[in-house]
Amino acid sequence: MPATVETGAAATGAVKPLRIEFCGEWYSVEPGAAFSIGRESDLTIDDNPYLHRTFLRLYEDFGMWWIANVGNLLSATVSDTTGSVQAWLAPGAKLPIVFQTMHVMFSAGSSTYDFTIHAEDDFYNTSLSASHESGTTTILPVTLTTSQRLLIVALSESILTQAVPGRGVIPSSAEAAARVGWSMTTFNRKLDNVCSKLDKLGVAGLRGGTGHLATNRRARLVEYAVATRLVSVDDVVLLDRAAEESRKGEESP
Template identity: 50%
Template sequence: MSSENKSDVQVEFAGEWFPVSSERPFVIGREGDLAIDENQYLHRHFLEIGLADRLWWLTNIGSRLSATVSSGEGTVQSWLAPGASMPLVFADYVVVFTAGPTTYEFNISITQPEFEITPSVRRPVGTETVMPLRLNDSQRLLVVALAEPMLRRDAVGASELPSNSAVAERLGWTMSKFNRRLDTLCDKLDQMGVQGMRAAPGKLATHRRARLVEYAISSRLVSKTDLTLLDNESLKAQD
């Protein structure tokens, strides 16, 4: 590892920092420079960070899983599908992805970024500018309940995605009420251009819920302060 690039890029996962070398790609997956987990649903080699053409790039080298990548402020977001690459031009990134029932989150920090986020930021190629989303009370409650395990963590890492039935029970809703509100929210996000909100033929509904949680966490749609909503019985009882 060259000394001048030793700390240019670092990855944080579960409170541990990993320096990225400019001399070879940094591999993230079930195995690699950052061995995330022994989860059988996680690719052996999933994501790769490397230096090319004077830019740092994040590449999805997996074949099935996608990752949600956003700037540290949650202003610019990209959905990184298998085979896709994106330049890392900002100072901080949050990367969220789901493998099987588990959702993972890690951070990327760059000491000498090419750009800074401004209020008038424009959309770089391959990314979407996160537009303000107005959630009604029941929609925010639904998102918080789905993202609760991630919001209750003290640091980035792994968390289990709750089942539909567990969330419905947590909120005191029937399954039909839960499904109706989930459908409405996902349709709303789909109309805004957020990818992955519609269940594709042959894909489990889990993928849509996972994408919703990834989007909510990485875009700062909900935060720890919203957890108090889960104790609001009158809010849960609203039709």
């Protein structure tokens, strides 16, 4: 049986309890109670110093559950189970929990974390419906070149291949470039291109203001790509192929 932590009092109305899944453990949140997530919270994610003591908060209001970002630096990517709808939850923002299964992913330092919220209520009656709340995006078709997909997979490999979802590590640009056999100049140029492409499609968080790429764009790129199923574990084989081609190129006279 998975570990369970009960929070709050008995149900106070029509709203049903939430269940939170993180690293194989389960937590229950009862209506009328609030549930915090962070470094020192009801759900303690990690002792990562880059993570807020209290980062996210789940609570009931107006007859439904909400998720709020109560931190002041970090953001989170929230998506439905299909990846068809995603939202970027910036500091101070909040969103209603309208799907029966909602995935939450965020980065602190070089680590990326994810957990799943399970709700009994499905306000849209289907996980394929798009939310019109502020900050929510219906995913547009994204066509990636082979090298763009390879770059994203190199950055996402740890998250895509983890046995139990919960925590992954995003490699440095140098590590990712070495993984696919590219120079840093090539890697950075391709990173600029893919971030610019997604930015033009309305993906938030890939630029830190007009003309300035965000310093945490690699983390945001990974969060978006994994949350929206832009890449999957099936794509990891591309890395080995690229490494093999790079090795053969070095051995050629």
